Amino acid sequence: MMTSISDNCCRCKKCEQICPVSAVDIDNNNISDDCIKCYHCGAICPQKAINAEYLPGTVTQNNISPYDFELLMQQRRSHRKFSNRKVAPEILTEFINHLRFSPTASNLQTLNFTVVTNQDKIQEVNNLTIDTLTGAYNSLNAFTKPLIRILLGQHRLVQMEQSKRKFLNKKAVNKQMITYNAPAMIIVHSPTSPVGMPCHDANIWTGMAILYAELLDLCTCINGYIVNAAKRNNKVKRTLNIDQSETVYAALLIGYPHNKFENTVGRNLPLIKTID
Template sequence: MKEQHIIEVNKDICIGCSLCKNDCPVNNIIIKDKKSVIKNQDCIKCGHCVTICPTKAITMTGFDEPPIEFTKQHTLDSNELLMAIKSRRTIRKFKNKEVTSEIIEQIIESGRFTPSAKNAQDVSYIVLGDDKSKYEEIAVKFFRRIKPIVSLWMKDAKEVTIDDNFFFKKAPIAIMVVTKDKISGSLAASNMSLMAESYGLGVLYSGFFTSVVNNLPKLRKHLNLKSKGHVVTTLVLGYPDVKYRRTAQKEIANVRYL
């Protein structure tokens, strides 16, 4: 985490119910004199104690916004969710239609609230909008140069045409997910793509652009990426200009029950 956060207990309203103590994943809370006591401030600051307290006696400093109160328990329809997953396709044809800033903010918000390893919250995002063609141009030139080499170990690459829109497919938006931890970044990207699709957007995971960014110093410099900034994936987003009518067939899952 970038900021320092202090966990505080308001003993005037703490009822000593032990909910926070029992739910703390690092055993950092004790009950003393029927009140919650934080052992030290070196925990992972996961916020479980804040979210579970029935009297709002536990708070955490250093955030720009208060916790959101739940008026109900939010659940997803399991059948609808499964069909949404089954019907997902990688989109490579996009309409010439703008994606609003409000939708982009919601997509990033779904990434922000995705759990991260040790609650590091070290995932960041680079939104490529109207000026993304200049970054794509650099990547295209590089990829054209290395295509003969790539074709030696990737047979499909021989048949690929690298045009000027090879990476972003004329989509209006691309979002780069940046973090040192690949798992945290991948989880965030997965939630972001689901959120994008809930708005009717199509998604392309541009692995090629991601690889170029991580290996081309010139492009990293243009994107102002620091040396430790690893791009986990690039989500290319826009309204799809293609309609799929049925699911793609998949092989049976390889599962072992022990």
């Protein structure tokens, strides 16, 4: 919580008007316990009168055109073949530090990051994930199918059977089907809590990260299998030295690309409903 307003306050009350929780009270020189540390007040204050950490310079409009951003979105692809070039841990640390300005769902800023460049550890996560999910898929059998059909319906049962078939078929031909020999991996995790929205925060961060990586000539692959396995098997977190009180919300494979995608291909247009 921010607690003070300095004497150079010009009483413009822009901070009061921008505060999403009405925590700022200029007349009484007070910021209440309702403060969520979004720092909108500090960002808008012309006098820098709020006790926030101010970075050098001021915010100015960037020179990225909408067209440039559209091209960036179009060129981004999930990579499952990485070059042999290693990614230095300090580059990944700087990468994560720069992404601290990523938006959050509730501004609690609870996300923690584990960076893995040790190939033995990455291989162990690959094997643990395959074993864990194979066990989960094998629980879909002649005994459980009737119950799933009753509880979830025939359509959902068919989807689960298709998912099982694809996973086991892929496992049979590719023993690196989880981590794909990636040179590095970023695991996003947070203390488990009934308040806040760390799952949404992790999803937002990951979306920002895969675009930022493109600008650094890095390539990425979001890996839901590892997240799924970490929820089912505590050995995954132990392997990564993640406290058992925390939940893994995202896993990102990252490295330098082996392939260059030459063409932009289409995607389905979304269904859009407008209420005016």
